[in-house]
Amino acid sequence: MRLGLKTQGSWQRLHTQARQHWQRAAAQRLRLAVTGLSGSGKTVFLSSLIHHLLHSDQPGALPFFTPARQGRIQAVRVCPDPPAGLALFPWRENLQGLTHQPPLWPRSTSSLSGVTLEIRYRPRQALKRLLGESAILYLELIDYPGEWLLDLPLLEMDYLSWCQFTAQRFAQPALQALTQDWQAALSEVDWLAPAHPETLQRFAHRYQQLLQQLQKAPHSFSLLQPGRFLLPREQKETKDLTVFPIWPLPLMPQARKKIPAGSYLETLQTAYRHYAEQQIRPFYQTTLAKVDRQIILVDLLKTLNQGQHCFQDMQTALSELLRSFQYGRNGILRRLFSPKIDKVLLAATKADHVTTNQQANLQVFLNLMLQESSREIRFNGVTTQSLSLASVRATRPALAEVDGQQLSCLTGRRLSDGQEIAIFPGEIPTHLPQAQDWHSGRFRFIDFAPEAIQPHQSDTGDHLRLDQALEALLGDRL
Ligand SMILES: Nc1nc2c(ncn2[C@@H]2O[C@H](COP(=O)(O)OP(=O)(O)OP(=O)(O)O)[C@@H](O)[C@H]2O)c(=O)[nH]1
């Protein structure tokens, strides 16, 4: 059938419009969730990723990130407006710190922020007909205090269930002795009596102090809730927060309905609900519910330093909070309206704290720690990968001669005093250590000050495998 000229023109227009719609829809927005507990390296990872992507159009940048290696990245810039409703992630300040002399790590994060990167690239040959000669991917990144993640499981529990859950945790041998004073204080109050605001404030303050003590070394527990109690008391989110668990609970479970009006228990229940709905849920919905890809950052060296209880607690915390994310396969429409995470990268951070020959072991150890969680994720048809990385290097490999033998060691500036040192950081186990191995003082990893990153280029010597992480997370979308 032959089309008239007019019809042919309309058809052409329709076709072009359809292609433009497709180009807009096909993509080109990707939200990456950077998930990790406090101190796992989220802010450093984000800052470094922004720095290296901004310079990824230079020859030789990010060699294991295919679009960069193939020279298909045309230009990357930071959009002036952050993702809706968020303050701008302080990427400039963080990068100034890392290029400063002496370089500085960014401060621990105390509020929510975000940034969108606009990546202009030449699509792969196979996608050129669909996307045109040049396309844009908007990459949305969000940063938040790691402690906030710890509260996600509270969205699935009511107050009394949370009390029961915490009571069980505090009864565990590692926590029993540390929390016995708190448990004794709880039994001095009749929680069904009319509530006095000062008593509630006093207990809230005491509970906050307890959580902060449990978070610090040598205890180093991770699963501490409410997570906002781990932030300074002055902060507006925690100032008047009176969310703490109580037990024993005389009303469990039959008489849940008979809680006296105006009692401590009723007031605490209301405060808990309010906290979950006004603070946790909005954080979850605006930042975590609509993500496409996820990187889970884990500081394994901290667990090796602190021992078995720290390892197990971090493992539980991560597996609890990962349940809150939506995993599954994305069709094009789902990707636009209710995306699910379709790819997850597990990353052991601070890989520059171990010698080169131990970095593969770090990855093996990470897989052991997260094997159950990643199995759950894969059950949803989601691909998982793992690696060990350093977003910013703080050490250099060196060889030392001991008793005529050449041994691998590391050199760098110790964070605590800025001294240049050389150390043998020890080996990373490739199976879960036995109880006796944890107590042998075998692991003593220390923190290093960062090395300055090149301010105007993406230098492969400034990171370890950041390009491989980008390949796993974005390679198929560019
Ligand atoms: N050597 C080395 N140290 C790192 C690296 N990334 C992070 N660190 C160290 O880990 C610390 C914490 O990193 P952050 O990025 O601030 O951690 P975070 O996950 O953002 O922590 P919160 O903001 O508290 O949730 C830094 O101050 C560094 O000491 C890395 O790639 N290499």
Ligand SMILES: [Mg+2]
């Ligand atoms: Mg941070």
